Amino acid sequence: MPDAPLLELRGITKRFGDLVANDGVDLEVAQGEVHALLGENGAGKSTLMNVLYGLTSPDAGEIRFDGKPLRLRSPRDAIDAGIGMVHQHFMLIPVMTVTENIVLAAEPREGPLLDYGKAHDIVRDLSDRYGLAVRPDERIESIGVAQQQRVEILKALYRSARLLVLDEPTAVLTPQETSELFTVIRSLREQGTSIIFITHKLNEVLEIADRITVLRRGKVMATVATTGTDERRLAELMVGRSVQRVEKGAAQPGEPLLSVRDLVVHDSRGLEAVRGASFDVRAGEIVGLAGVDGNGQSELVEAITGLVKPAAGTVVADGHDIGGHGARASFEAGVGHIPEDRQRRGLVLDFTLAENLNLRNVRRRPISRFGILDPRAIAERARRLLGEYDVRGGGPGTRARALSGGNQQKVVIAREMSGTQRILVASQPTRGLDVGAIEFVHKRLLAVRELGAAILLVSFELDEILALSDRILVMYEGRIVAEHGSDVSESVLGLEMMGGGSAAAV
Amino acid sequence: MRDRATAWLTAKSPAVLLPVGTTLLAFVIGGLVVALTGHNPGSAYRAIFNGTGLNYLLPWTSSEDKDFAALNLQQTLIITTPLMLTALAVALPYRCGMFNIGGQGQYVAGIVAAIVVGSHGAGLSKPVHLTLALAAAALAGAAWGGIAGAMKATVGAHEVISTIMLNWIAIYGAQYLFELNGPLQGPLPDVPQSDEITSSAKLPAVWGVLQPLHAGIFLALAALVVYYVLINRTVFGYEVRAVGYNADAAGYGGIPVARSYVATLAIGGAFAGLAGACDVLGWEFHIVTNDIAVSQIGFIGIAVALLGRNSAIGIALAALLFGGLQVGTSARALDPTVFPPQLAGNLAVIIQGLIILFIGAQLLLVYAWRARRRRGAEPPPVPRVDPTAA
Amino acid sequence: MTALDRIPRGARGVAILGIVVGLVGLELALPPLQVQAAAVPVVLGLAAAACAIWALTREERKLGIWALLVAVVATAFAIWVQGKSDTSTSLVVNSGLFAATLVYATPLAYGALGGIFCERAGVVNIGLEGMMLTGAFFGIWGTVWSGHWAIGLVVAMLAGALVALVHAVFSIHLRADQIVTGTAINFLAVGVTGYAFIDIYGSNGTPPSIDSVPSITLPGIESIPGIGGVFGSLNLMIWVVFVLLVVTHLLLFRTPIGLRIRSVGEHPRAADTVGIPVYRIRYACVMLSGVLAALGGAYLSVGFVGSFGQNMTVGRGFIALAAVIFGKWRPYGAFGACLLFGFASGLADRLQSVAGVSPNLLATLPYVLTLIALVGLVGRSRPPAADGQPYVKG
């Protein structure tokens, strides 16, 4: 390992009001090192990286880069110093091309004009050199997530980054794509680039990192070399106690509650996103739907929950045909829905919790009579549900915006699973939640299953799918390409999610 | 006690302090303009205040001035009436996340319908005829607003653009109807004027003579109550607010978003149509093409709604303020040696603009207050809600 | 299956509707019906054209082209048939109509270019109208004060920039609702220009004779029949708008700064993370928008009529804004929309005396057309993703 560290962080402290996001964090990254930053959601990883990238300024502490102190007032300073970052949510402009995104703010010029030809060539050369195959003239909105990630990496390399920060890079990738990414990372390391790899996945850390720094509640717990540690030790450092896997009993499936037949759904651009999907979800079972983002899962969910009208095929819930009859009809037929983006779609953030909890049944008695709301009934029901689902941080009159992500999700679940709902479509139900909240959601899903509900679980996290599902469907390019029991291996699923594998279409 | 007062202030400060502070600030800047052009802002504002007729309510106003003040106050309230209604035309769609600039067109649509129904059917009894005329105006306004709503709901046409276009179409279209040889021109062959409203369709007078305050003001106040109940106490209002805050989430929750768009713009249009009916059935009794071209009631309604923060009580007070500004800056009350009335009219527009500007940037005052608090000062006391703030 | 279900929907249905409407227009123009007012078939023809454009933009090419053809034939025939009974064809369609189209389109085009800069950078500018009015007044004021039109234009641009600065501060830093701020700008402009106009010029109005922007005559073109009447001699500010049109297009789509402006309007955070100063670019674009809109207003006052009247822009800023949307936030598209509006206005002027239709009714024509085009086009146009959204740093 080379001698002088490329990057040194000393005593970085950052407060947001009463919350201390980073508390005296020290971190060293050597030249050509892959350094993993491990921690739960909310442990302060992202804040630390925003400090390092000049997006927020620390309240205390010092950054040294290449042996010299570095003052970062904006991302520009970080870029100029040689720091590149690939954000968890890509910073790419969908309507622009790969080339435009890469050269943005550092464009090759020809007189006053942008030299598109040269830019194109630069991008091609760069992608060849690092083995990152991208098509320079493709628009971002028409390429896949893995491709987009490569564009982000190229963006940093184009700016001659010597230190590359990858923020949760594998969250959106299949296992195969992840291993391709690791190949790229290794090749970058060989060419002398240092990498900070942020994640909460222990196996990945052990596979790719040279050293690991574990953060918890804004503090550095330890920095350890990869050789000489193991998952258990890391997990304890990360959450402060040993982690338990959720226990679940064997499924006792009953009759099919949700039946989808030959479903065809168009996306917002009018293209076929779901191309003839058929499956059942039976009472008392959780069916996991695996697949890479953008293979028709969202459209499938929207068709089942009545948000879009299917182009062909049927959706029958508990004996009612609900295809294309609207969100209300779908809910009335017993389908609850945890949407994938709770802030944008699950909740009206400016509504109170009471108002949010009654979003679905506002037209029902006793919540309203003859179109007039009954504030007392609304508050009463809200109070009951808030207690039942252990929502903390506010009462019925609190605005949803004020709650933490986990508690917001509890509100959504309380609303969607209360009453007579027998079917639940859960889309990314744990995205962005911390470990405790994830555990709560998982337990709740299993409890609902015990009560005989049919659950369709859509997730990009194979861990989650494998942990919860009784059956697993794989979706690829709008079709269900495989079906498995819960004992299938990650690598088989990964292959099928990429369109490979031997499984015939079901 | 102090803590409770502070808590109340903190909770209510955006609702009360912002509009009041904003208004004061606008008047101060307006006063600067007055001063810089060589006039005395103090006496100009005092004259404008007296012109609103609100001095009628002051105990020390002498009995001689009282008659004149009464006349002015009646006129202020006559203007306040349609302003409340056109403000509602903005407020309701605003709660649904839309900005309805089409109040003027919807108001004109209401005028046309009120005239057509109000000038015919002389044999009808007053309650029947009046109800019919009001209903026709509301329907016409609703139709005009509903077009914009339908365009938004079906093809996603931005309501700001479509309502602007509909305004011009209504204004020119209505002028066409009543112009010389126009299809609805009244009995005078040489005058581009509509038929007269028959007495059975006139709103009853409630205060004053000649051009008295009419019962339309009760209609407008009732509309404010309807609006309040609709928004805060009904399923419809709940759904409208949900769509306004987050149309995506509302759609996920099973609320018919497109229908909310159409319904709120249509109901808003109905309010504006009623405003037109109040003017025509309350004091105008006919319309000349010129009146259509120069009317600004619908546009000022935008300012009223914004200042009133789309709340019923806020709209009532803001409408009184703007109605007062309209009347107070008129030449009748303003001694030209104190302040030229031609300038006063434009001053009123400047003040309206400043109010909208500052109310849009609510942060301005919040920051000012925070800055005071940081320095350890007490929060400012709530000024008495004096709508003229002169 | 109900009868209703058999009616074709979507683009196909609209294209068929266009053909039907166009045929009805044609029928009306022909004997024995031969509607005396050419306006009726012309309006139907234009409506058919709007349907056709709708269909074409939605991949319904074959029927769309048919609808367009019928529309053009119906419109042309309607006017031609009118000419048969009179010599009015040449009174309606002549080089003067196209010259008038340019004159009506020019202030709109300035405003629209301003609107494009503003919205491409992610700030909605409904205050274009007020900025135009400000330019119209201060252009005259500067010209009268200095005696030179050029200085008048500079004053107009400064005033426009200052008003735009207010819009920028409130919508960028204070994160006020941009539509509300724009509305405020419109009120303020009416009040401020009206106040200053009366305070300065009183009842006499602006002086009868002021220095005006010269026309540029192209000797070669002037003598060409047809084209000469349109392009032979045009006001300098019309030539300038042509140049600005091309420059704007190149700047936005061919230069680094254009790429950066668009990135700020699409995804300000992405732009921020590569070091683009989001606020600075937004400020610059909003102020540039004020400058351009003010030039549009100054064209009306200093460039065209040589005087100022209260509220003389009469809603042109709003039409410019509509043109931005039709043009899908692209300079050439927006200019096309300005030309359409200018053409409708010019046509309405001419039909008044020729066809004997009420001038009030004809005055609605440009707005009706805009509305139709709005229905036909807007569904397909996509604003910059961050348009209207304040950006919060960090």
Place this chain on the structure above:
Amino acid sequence: MKRPRILGLGALAAVAAVALLAAACGGGDSGSSTPAAGSGGGGGKVFKIGLVTDIGGLDDKSFNHLAFVGIQRAKSQLGIDFKVLESHQESEYVPNLQTLAAQHYDLVIAVGFLMDGAIKQVAKAFPDVNFAIIDDAPSPALPNVQGLLFKEQESGYLAGYLGALESKSGTISTVGGQKIPPVDHYIAGFQAGAEAANPQVKTLNDYSNSFTDTAKCKQLALNQISQGSDVVFQVAGGCGLGALSAAKEKNVWGIGVDADQAYLGDYILTSAIKKVDVAVFDTIKQIVDGTFKGGIVTTFDATKGATGLGAINSAVPQSDIQKLDDQASQLKSGAITPPDTVS
């Protein structure tokens, strides 16, 4: 979060700056058009005269302005005391008239036919106060209201006659503001006069539908000029300045309206005059002399010198002026009565 506060103040400063810029421009002659209430001098009763304008306001360069001129002349020559109330919106007509009547003014003059309804209401309520209304003949007649009508068609007739004489192309035109009676009177007379001078003359007419959109008036005039018109008569108030601007630019004749607009430049052929000031002055004089009568309509025409032409351009040949004078005397004698509606 500290920065925005400062910027807030910055924004405030910018707003103030805009306001100040506007204000600073007008440092000089503030309130130049301020109508001042005069105090009557001399012995005897000082008559109080009130004037209520319509929404055009005193700056309309037209009849409101001319009425103001008339009342000022009455003050200086007859020693009356006066007050002017401008109306900004239609709802002010009744209260404005009512205010003056309640203060026992000796005569209240309403300017403009738009006030027809208002004056009827107020006159009935104040039977002891005398009223006059310009451009309107109240029907049914009221005992305390005198209508003051103008034969604008006579002025229009002479303007059209002269225009047709001076036209080389044989096509002359009018740009009207809105299709309302005073405007159409002018246009009807203009067309009749043109035809009298030259039966082959072709007249064009367009309405701008606006009294403010100068650009539109100019464009209409340009269109007429491109169709051959070489005399453009504007009947559109402030908007009409655009029409005259087109005449100036294209080197054709322009004809002004209401007041004498010769000051605009030597491309002004003449102006069709409507001497509202004369009517106002005469009516006030009736009050002072005690000869005022209500319930009648006084028509101001050529015989009273209230209609006719303003200054005639010096380029007009003497022979044409003689022909014009001949027409004018025929108008006075009643031998010619031009129509008042546009066909």
